[in-house]
Amino acid sequence: MAAASSSDSDCGRAESNEASSKWLDAHYDPVANIHTFSSCLALADLHGDGEYKLVVGDLGPGGQHPRLKVLKGPTVLTESPLPALPAAAATFLMEQHEPRTPALALASGPCVYVYKNLRPYFKFSLPQLPPNPLEQDLWNQAKEDRIDPLTLKEMLEGIREKAEVPLSVQSLRFLQLELSEMEAFVSQHKSKSIKRQTVITTMTTLKKNLADEDAVSCLVLGTENKELLVLDPEAFIILAKMSLPSVPVFLDVSGQFDVEFRLAAACRNGNIYILRRDSKRPKYCIELSAQPVGLVRVHKVLVVGSTQDSLHGFTHKGKKLWTVQMPAAILTMNLLEQHSRGLQAVMAGLANGEVRIYRDKTLLNVIRTPDAVTSLCFGRYGREDNTLIMTTRGGGLIIKILKRTAVFVEGGGEAGPPPAQALKLNVPRKTRLYVDQTLREREAGTAMHRTFQTDLYLLRLRTARAYVQALESSLNPVSVTAREPLKLHAVVQGLGPTFKLTLHLQNTSAARPILGLLVCFLYNEVLYALPRAFFKVPLLVPGLSYPLETFVESLSDKGISDMIKVLVLREGQSAPLLSAHINMPVSEGLAAA
């Protein structure tokens, strides 16, 4: 293992300097190009030489080039491409014979690939699922041409509506086809037997009959069709099959298969189901009301991370013990086990680039990393007992070694009052002017008050007067008479000397159209010329806004502007209904010339 290179930045919050940090920075490669999940990391003495290697089921950048990588120290020992994305990796002892080198199992798609001595050894495929008998029957009929494609489609749709057993891919595809394509599809595929295949979603190991560290283990598989399978390590036959109400995502097993075991499965419906030996169905159920993002057992406590940024502790019977809130979203979780001190704790990689270590609900340590950690693994690596391996979102690899002198104590993380309590309150300051004004108000408060009241009344009076005047002379742009409720607003466009004047006239009555309106412009004929100073308005349908456009030519070259008055009149009445005063802009076209 590489010697600890001293680094400064990524220490825990509790330890500000390198000297008091519990970790030695062994290796950091920000471009290691490893993209994986915690479930695809495994540490094992693959060659039986006492030198532990790291096995990585690498998804490749963007999930494009899945590879199996084996790392020794900081370097990649071997690398081989995989046929499909790895869902989980595990190492386990297959048999009792010497030398006791563990085998490596890699779950991918519907298969488990087993390697021994890093050579492919065996491929286990999940058994085919039984097809729906009705569906089978229909395709058999199609094969003998006793059924036309249209009927086939109807029948299959009927099965899809009701049946317990879902249809095969072939039938589902068929149901999507257009009428014209059906014939060809049937003739192409009718001879094939219909298949239903499922895939592995998660995998873990379970000791067969001994609790020892180096005992033979079975593989436990979780599948997409909501089942759990236990495989025999030697013959690779299915020893037990259990069904779940939902698809398993994370598994945790304790005990021995032949004696007694407990199996916890975190599922896609947000529940965690706990099964025991001899139970084909879940015995207990924990409802999280959020999606689980990790499942780790510490001694007898099940620790679950949820998408609500919290860790929950549950007993093995599903009773809630505690909850801890995290500062950011949890990305991954794994177990930290320090054999020498008998310590078990949970590590959680957070989206804010922290790795937090908890024993029950007490925070033991915080590791700051330069990038968010997406997979974690703790154990013996190389010849060092307590090594922490982390991979980051950007594909980096971080290896840290726990110092042999390091002891995790409670309160190693945050304790006491929150740091914000020490900050000073940001109270707005008051200026000298403010103080002076305050003094002035104290002296002359009454006078100020009276002046203010007088002015207020004057203001109100003037407003009222102006309003009355506007109403009387129809100067307002909104007419509220019962017969012609109208709204007018005008827009002037252009730089001059020609402007475009657009009047938007709207009939605001609920249902009645308005007919027989006239528009008249009043303006200074020396300054402006309009093509039509007076025109009829078409019928106004209620609710619509009618743009009435006209051009205005500015005649003056002195850069003077004037007001144009717009009057909306009713035929036969001299008093306008509405009026608008438009302040024309200065013609810039002439000013420049």
Add this chain to the structure above:
Amino acid sequence: MAEERLATRTPFPASAESQKPRLKKAQEFPILEKQNWLIHLHYIRKDYEACKAVIKEQLQETQGLCEYAIYVQALIFRLEGNIQESLELFQTCAVLSPQCADNLKQVARSLFLLGKHKAAIEVYNEAAKLNQTDWEICHNLGVCYIYLKQFKKAQEQLHNALHLNRHDLTYIMLGKIHLLEGDLDKAIEIYKKAVEFSPENTELLTTLGLLYLQLGIYQKAFEHLGNALTYDPTNYKAILAAGSMMQTHGDFDVALTKYRVVACAVPESPPLWNNIGMCFFGKKKYVAAISCLKRANYLAPFDWKILYNLGLVHLTMQQYASAFHFLSAAINFQPKMGELYMLLAVALTNLEDPENAKRAYAEAVRLDKCNPLVNLNYAVLLYNQGEKQGALAQYQEMEKKVHLLQDSTSLEFDAEMVDMAQKLGAALQVGEALVWTKPVKDTKSKHRTTSTSKAASLQQPLGSNQALGQAMSSAAAYGKLPSGAGGTSHLTKPPSLPLEPQPTVEAHPNEESAQIREK
């Protein structure tokens, strides 16, 4: 059971990989669920970009048949706020597998988020037919009924949900129904059970604490709020409520330290700055108090309680003209509170406008039912104006209120108020107030050195009560609880009293108030 020995030498060659897809397309179909696990892992890590990329690939490969990919796509759409799109996708899922209750649940959830509660209820009922033991369906049905204001049905569904499986959320909703119905006791009952079930849920603890506070059971309120703060020392609601309780007890410095945490987390909270302002007021740092209150007022210009406090502080600062404006603004928002009119009257008296002051007092007396200060101040004004009859009537009214208060609570009266009342009693030549004998003894022990001004005689009890009421109801409003302290009737018609009194020049200088003090 398919077993096959692999050729030991060639480990799953890369060349096979490139051939495979082409071979398969002609003959076999890819497994639809092939990458569901990957989609799910990306989804729970909230890595939505990666998730979408896998979904796209998967949907292309399966020609849109992969139900789970569509399902997660819909979930992501919903998280991104595209509820309508998510609804359509969920409906596609429901078509692909009509027997699955989960799809229906999500369809209903999207409908619910779109505000179509009735439609959501229908779909939930469909889902309930497929899965009868799902607490989530019952819970969500209950929530839908709450929005439709059918509280009976909502309660029924929520109790069903609790029966199937207990969840904090269900308790919270159930408590909310009781609060909406105005039944505090039942709500407390529910929250108590909830706290028993999950003793570390800070939201439950805080809500329960606030409810106790509303009922005036301070001991229990403090206990629960304290618990909430031990589990989460940065809980906004709990700190605000606990701080306001500390303020009532005069622990201004402790309250201020607590508020620092909130000021860091929620720097733009109007109730927070209001409470900080009142802390400074309690510490007699008036300029700082005004600064903080003005910030609060800037953040929440329509909150009458902040305006009330601003009025109070300005009265203390003898800035009567400013006080008048703040108080009249407060009255515009809350026209049903006697104390506000009383403060306005005090401001007007000091602005030498006794006519309008009297009208304000009359309104205050009409609205107020239990505060003897209102009557006392009115009596003083009337006496100063030479209306002995009226003053006497108000004095007697005040005595009645004092008797009532003494009977019902063991409240101690403010020393200054007692003092003033005794002087007024002497001036009015009423028999030396028997009422006061006992309280005077009590209050002497905590007699303060006062810089007596008339307004100052009013501020202390009101100020602290107000701060409490403010903190409580604003914290409660944060939790969407109906505030019992008032402020619900904002839209009532304006008060009958003219709030901008005419600047009638009052010839008589009222110096008698000073005389009274000198007596």
